[in-house]
Amino acid sequence: MFTDIETLNGRDLLGLADLTPLELRSLLELAAQIKAGKVKPYCPKVLGLLFTKASTRTRVSFSVGMYRLGGQVIDLSPDLTQMGRGEPIADMARVLDRYLDVLAIRTYQQQEVVTFAEYAAIPVINALTDLEHPCQILADLLTLQEVFGDLQGLSLTYLGDGNNVAHSLLLGCALVGVNIRVATPPDYQPLPEIVEQAKALAGDRSSVLITPDPVEAVVGAHALYTDVWASMGQEDLARDRIPIFQPYQVNQTLLDRAEAKAIVLHCLPAHRGEEITPEVLEGAQSRVWDQAENRLHTQQALLASVLGAQI
Ligand code: CP
């Protein structure tokens, strides 16, 4: 059960390692209870969304999650605020702190969310940076839990670029005892400091494998996970990356090497025919639409938790 001890009242979520294993499991439990209609947290507060990159799922799930708590949302896109005209983050943060109850930021550099958090006392949530995408992984783990029950001992394989989603998956899986395998082209591996952090968090509960070999990574896995080969801000590199990443495409041949009941996950948006084939994305083993739905329940749980909502 969700208890007061595990709430994140007033806390920031700048990366998944900001959570303890117990806090992460409590968030998943709260999200599951919200989804099942067993609890209905109430918190009539105000969320600011400051997004300098595009978003479908994160923007809408944060907004609907906040409305379901009885709260409201303000769009703080740079072209609507003075940020687009160069107002310093430290100034924005100190002012927004006086108006808002919680702030979710999507941007390029992790340092920007760190600076917001330094200057604003309200909870600051990383809604995706080039370094991490912690909110996505909450939904991914809830989806795995719904399909397989206990997370401990499962194996999840990520194939593709070793950047933000891979980083947060490494940390999130390590926190809950999921064996994480990451297969990337040699020049696109996750940052060594994130891999070391994941290994330290995993301890002897679960394993962390980084490999250039997609087949080695997939054999016996309970879930295959992929993401676009060129992230937001890297559009110019997309064409050149296709031949480099082709061996890591999630297709039926690769899926056949995983566990017979393996599921397929993708954070979306998907580029059909690149990182995933249309057949696999729409196939019987795909759980991507449940995964996308779970963004809503996990985001609502996260907001309720950092705002200290009445549960
Ligand atoms: N998965 C995800 O974060 O989607 P959006 O970019 O649409 O928010």
Ligand code: NVA
């Ligand atoms: N790696 C992708 C994730 C999108 C949700 C990006 O940063 O664009």
